[in-house]
Amino acid sequence: MRRVVVVGGGLAGLRTAESLRSNGFAGPITVVGDEPHLPYNRPPLSKEALRNGIEVEALSFRRKASVEDVTWLLGTAAAACDLAARTVTLDDGRVLEFDGLVVASGIRPRCLPIPGPAGGRTMLRTVTDAEALRPRLSPGVHVVIMGAGFIGCETAATARALGAEVAVVALDEQPMIRPLGADLGAAMRRRHEHHGVHFHLGHTIESFAGDDRVHSATLSDGTELPADVVIEAVGSVPNVAWLDGNGLDLSDGVVVDSAMQVATDIAPVVAAGDIARHPNALFGPVPRRIEHWNMPTETGRRAGQTLAALLAGDEPDHGPFAAMPSFWSDQYDHSLQSFGMPGLATRVVLADGDLDGPCIVEYHDASGLVGVVGVDRTRETGSYRGQLMGRSDP
């Protein structure tokens, strides 16, 4: 019986395991997860779970009956992989043999080397991170958030709702500038400022001061900010080190083809989720990692289909992969929703409404519409999806 090892116990690992089953693979599947929990939903960790309380059971994904027989090795990470020997070595020394491998080890938050004490600095990626952070977000506490992307901005909104004093420090000119563009980013900044968030944009943190815990942060312009809690949300790093030594391109995640197959003839390997740098027929041949919530499900389905075919001795479907990137974000009582890849745009058009109120913003490049973002306009934003899907037509 052929065996599959899935490295990564998040949504991508779960969806790939489910897809292996729905595509006829009946052999043993072992999923290795570095966290002690079964796959769970991360977006609430910066929003409702951080605000209202964290129960990992409530965050857990429902697992289809087809994966009830999967072996979950949790609280342990993959340390190394030998594709020629078809083994994965775990950090506790165990060695797992496989016939097919799924790379779904995801990403971790980037940690910038900044002088000063480490105490009081935290990331927000896992349930454990959120559980540690939540009791510290209380009225009057000074919170400094590094980074003005989605996690930084959502966390800023939640920390304000919990009564904390919030400053956001980021090198970008506007919050969420890459996905939203400068104008909508500026409008979102105004919404945050209306709720009492202070932005220090175009700056970095040069150093932290304090004994064993941070009590203040000094910015590149010399400003000193009180800082009881520092939340670091300055991007992510793919977890690829365990794949070293196998001749794979690991320069930014793992490169895959449209079937989510990793380019190697040593062993059958697929990748899914945040780590998979994949082509998308909707947006040209350039392979990209897309850290949106819906991509692990989309790439996992395809990866499972491909690996099931490879293990059955069949040719996988190498036809185009065309999945619609989609994100949403809730900040205060505002709901942002997007389809496509607005970050590719060279021209941004306010299609309807007012940037400081409900609105629809279109994103275009030379090929036409590449993305849409709506603020408090879910239904109208959704009506653009069909038009964007049409980009895959020959």
Added chain:
Amino acid sequence: MTVRITIGFQCEGYGQCCYEAEDLFQLGDKPPVRAPAEVDESRRADVERAADVCPMQAITVE
């Protein structure tokens, strides 16, 4: 055989389910998404896909 669909109180009306099975899931106001309580077994795969993509994981399929 039928498939039972339940949309939980967590539903925020993101509408992702609607794109997986447009004829079954429809955006409304209250509740934010409407779906039939039961559909034929032949639609199970569509309903499961819709449940998979729900950001709030609000859809139960039995």
